[in-house]
Amino acid sequence: FPLIPGEKNYIDPTTYDNPERAVSEFAKELDRNLIKLEAIIGGGEFGDVYKGDMKLPGQPSMKVAIKTLKAGATRKNRTDFLIEASVMGQFKHINVITLEGVVTKTTPLLIVTEFMENGSLDKYLKENDGVLKAPQLLGLAQGVASGMEYLAGMHFVHRDLAARNVLVNANLACKVADFGLSRDIGNTAESEYETQGGKIPVRWTAPEAITYRKFSTASDIWSYGILLWEIMSFAERPYWNWGNEEVMKRVAEGYRLPPPMNCPKTVHQLMKECWLTDRTKRPAFKEIVRIIEEWIKYPEKLNEDYIKVRRTEPLDYAAFTSIKDWLEAIKMGMYASNFSKAGYEELSDVAQLT
């Protein structure tokens, strides 16, 4: 991407001659003795994730999460591990997980992040099924959209945006995590579909990314639509128990997920815009953030008849003579006095205004 003045671009760590140089550029090397591993909180094929404690000199001890790379891992696993840390170290946003540092001088390698008390978003939603109401659900959705707006602004394409890869802290802030760039075989339970370029989590991936591996911010927006459906359905499995082949076929034929129970029509409308086949027509993350902000500020905008008002057929202005009739027709009768006080009586007076 041409560097646009003032806009920071993320630097692809694979452009460094070796991953050690990239990680030293973007991540702080930590002293392993300052980190205490307490309990396993997650597991991957190449190492476990722990909850722990870290005490840096001159700082109070802090809760951290620690990803480990087990000793027997291959050189490629080590490279991918260091690349993930190099990518995370370049980001600084409230809705993107914060890298505290790495341990690379001794094994096992460690990546240390802030600790997110409520764990992964899919687990949090399942544990709060029916408890969270629309405003809270939309607050979660807004956090993810803000984090993705920032990453898109850095020209970073995530490629695996899903509720399982978003974490929730004690204040219910959502943060995008899991920057494993290359989709290792099996590094996510979801990657059931194999293409020559590695594994793809089909039910979260845009058609153009599945068919010809065109990953872009637009394909991240498709994934965001699926994640929004996960939020509104309390982490129901997208396309339920359909097989991957069936999902790809039905989606290519135009099938789209229906609104989850109690999901406002307007929210499902936004999901469907994220799932437009023409990726250039999908909304930008900036727009998605603004729309959700409106819904949180003015919840009445979520209900359907607001849509009806917006979608009335074009008015036949000739049908009205007085301003009062016109304003009443568009449910704005309460403003008739404003117009008459300002001396506007006839509709023609208004026509000159516009």
Ligand SMILES: CCCCn1c(-c2ccccc2C)cn2c3c(=O)[nH]c(=O)n(C)c3nc12
């Ligand atoms: C989807 C992310 C999976 C790995 N991971 C990470 C993480 C993510 C990327 C690099 C390094 C780490 C430690 C933090 N946390 C956390 C956390 O802060 N709190 C948690 O409860 N869990 C389950 C976590 N799981 C992780």
